[in-house]
Amino acid sequence: MEYGRLGPSDPGGSSRRSTDSLTKPTSSTSSNKKKLIMLSLLAAVLIVASAISAAIVIVTRSRASANQNTPGLTRKPTQAISRTCSKTRFPTLCINSLLDFPGSTTASEEDLVHISFNMTLRHVSRAFFDSNGISFAETEPKVLAAYNDCLELLEESTDALSRSLDSILPSSSVSSIDDGEVKPAMVGSTEDVMTWLSAALTNQDTCAEGFEDTSGALKDQMVNNLKDLSELVSNCLAIFSASGRGDFSGVPIQNKNKRRLMGEEDMDHDNISGKFPRWLNKRDRRLLSLPVSAMQADIVVAKNGNGTVKTIAEAIKKAPEHSSRRFIIYVKAGRYEENTLKVGRKKTNLMLIGDGKGKTVITGRKNVVDGMTTFHTASFAASGAGFIARDITFENYAGPEKHQAVALRVGADHAVIYRCNIIGYQDSCYVHSNRQFYRECDIYGTVDFIFGNAAVVFQKCNLYARKPMAQQKNTITAQNRKDPNQNTGISIHDCRILPAPDLAPVKGTFPTYLGRPWKLYSRTVYLLSYMGDHVHPRGWLEWNGDFALDTLYYGEYMNYGPGSAVGQRVKWAGYRVITSTMEANRFTVGQFISGSAWLPSTGVAFLAGLST
Numbered sequence: 001m002e003y004g005r006l007g008p009s010d011p012g013g014s015s016r017r018s019t020d021s022l023t024k025p026t027s028s029t030s031s032n033k034k035k036l037i038m039l040s041l042l043a044a045v046l047i048v049a050s051a052i053s054a055a056i057v058i059v060t061r062s063r064a065s066a067n068q069n070t071p072g073l074t075r076k077p078t079q080a081i082s083r084t085c086s087k088t089r090f091p092t093l094c095i096n097s098l099l100d101f102p103g104s105t106t107a108s109e110e111d112l113v114h115i116s117f118n119m120t121l122r123h124v125s126r127a128f129f130d131s132n133g134i135s136f137a138e139t140e141p142k143v144l145a146a147y148n149d150c151l152e153l154l155e156e157s158t159d160a161l162s163r164s165l166d167s168i169l170p171s172s173s174v175s176s177i178d179d180g181e182v183k184p185a186m187v188g189s190t191e192d193v194m195t196w197l198s199a200a201l202t203n204q205d206t207c208a209e210g211f212e213d214t215s216g217a218l219k220d221q222m223v224n225n226l227k228d229l230s231e232l233v234s235n236c237l238a239i240f241s242a243s244g245r246g247d248f249s250g251v252p253i254q255n256k257n258k259r260r261l262m263g264e265e266d267m268d269h270d271n272i273s274g275k276f277p278r279w280l281n282k283r284d285r286r287l288l289s290l291p292v293s294a295m296q297a298d299i300v301v302a303k304n305g306n307g308t309v310k311t312i313a314e315a316i317k318k319a320p321e322h323s324s325r326r327f328i329i330y331v332k333a334g335r336y337e338e339n340t341l342k343v344g345r346k347k348t349n350l351m352l353i354g355d356g357k358g359k360t361v362i363t364g365r366k367n368v369v370d371g372m373t374t375f376h377t378a379s380f381a382a383s384g385a386g387f388i389a390r391d392i393t394f395e396n397y398a399g400p401e402k403h404q405a406v407a408l409r410v411g412a413d414h415a416v417i418y419r420c421n422i423i424g425y426q427d428s429c430y431v432h433s434n435r436q437f438y439r440e441c442d443i444y445g446t447v448d449f450i451f452g453n454a455a456v457v458f459q460k461c462n463l464y465a466r467k468p469m470a471q472q473k474n475t476i477t478a479q480n481r482k483d484p485n486q487n488t489g490i491s492i493h494d495c496r497i498l499p500a501p502d503l504a505p506v507k508g509t510f511p512t513y514l515g516r517p518w519k520l521y522s523r524t525v526y527l528l529s530y531m532g533d534h535v536h537p538r539g540w541l542e543w544n545g546d547f548a549l550d551t552l553y554y555g556e557y558m559n560y561g562p563g564s565a566v567g568q569r570v571k572w573a574g575y576r577v578i579t580s581t582m583e584a585n586r587f588t589v590g591q592f593i594s595g596s597a598w599l600p601s602t603g604v605a606f607l608a609g610l611s612t
Helices: 030-057 079-085 091-099 109-132 141-168 190-209 217-225 229-245 282-287 312-318 581-585 589-593
Strands: 174-178 181-184 299-301 327-331 334-336 350-353 360-362 380-382 388-390 393-395 408-410 415-418 421-423 429-431 435-439 442-445 447-452 455-459 462-465 474-479 489-493 496-499 523-527 553-557 575-577
Touching (some): 079 091, 079 109, 079 229, 091 109, 091 229, 109 141, 109 229, 141 217, 141 229, 190 229, 312 327, 408 415, 435 589, 455 589, 553 581
Parallel strands (some): 299 327, 327 350, 350 388, 380 408, 388 415, 393 421, 415 435, 421 442, 429 447, 442 462, 447 474, 462 496, 489 523, 523 553, 553 575
Antiparallel strands (some): 174 181
């Protein structure tokens, strides 16, 4: 969400400013060269692996090709390819890209599902490889930030596609017997694959957005490398969804014919309050309920030296990569402002615990006005799967005049943020991608202060609208689902929508809206939540004219309080007052983000259904 997405009714053009150029050596140091070589080798290995894996599902034969007059098509597709690609949003690209892959002309429709994953992985891996090879001497700070964002996001997409491919390929081992038929093992569930593909598509979108309103040779090279990537991932997602293994109907529904997969446990349906399911690991069950004094942290961070390390960055660096157990970092009370705080994708199952809201404070002031991408402004970011934060304040104090300035960005799958403060103005809480759960958090902001494209549930949280700049309006959410097949959205369940102390005296001057559609298929719901009288009677705000008003999905279900009346709400085709309990349930923890056992295993109490 860059400069083009300023505050509602914001005169914001004056906030644009030129930035001084930043000189960057062309990877001249030994360490940079080693890193570049390792990244390039990784990409090359993935490219080769994707080609080899195609042989697992089909026998490669000679491909016959013929010209045809259809615009955009270079060869005649088989019936299987035509049927498969007819289900996608970009059928011409689908046909041409599949025809370029070995064995496609002899493949069945089922085989083409696997081939689409291979082909997409090959393209994303190649983009990652080529982007790492770019050399440049000098560029503007925002372009450099966008470039670095893209390297991170392309690497994460490559990993997500690799895991997805591993999940859909048959294994020699047997995982289960369903209706008397032996089913092959899978690495991840159908929900996992949908989530990872949705995240990969979001990554490409974020990467491209970083270069908006910029120019130069580096941007031109990256634009070339990114060509067609979003469309290819979209097609892969559509093909997988249409195969009967995903949700693509607009409202998430559970697949009644879903296979029982290895490692997937049944929910404890007798315990709908979501306390502690019977299959919960005892250690993880206790972690989020224990006082800090009773915990055994792996690393203790203390600014005064009375710990293992003095900085959070040091602690994260010492954490193991690809950990299969909870690795606990205890951050003692204090104000921590460090240059780069990020839990990377290799730092899995990391748990960050503080001394409480307002006591342990992670802060920063990066912002887009000073030459950063929105993605790059986060005071703290996490992309390693299984990330948990408890009893911490995440803050960005750049101020409203600096526009986009993120306090917390999360792209980690199976992430939990528990009893935390997230404080900023515009874009405070960036729920970037994958599956996330926020419980008993206080979130403060002005414009789009909860935004992104994760599948995320906020439960028992307080959402505080602050006083914005003159002529601005507050918008609580800006959800950016861009593809109808993505299983993403923002669900706000049993929360309180309140004015912050600075807004309360002037709430009549600065209207607050529940959300606005950042992308075409934006999806946000409010369930059983209290709404204060600062919420505008229309409820929701347009983004730009009639953009997305027919394709979005915005819903309200049995909310209460002076701002909850729906009589004067917007009349958009995509807005709905939800009256069906079954429909509302689709956005609860039990159905929207708990496809398997990840959330109960964290030990956080949650409501699986609508009950409050």
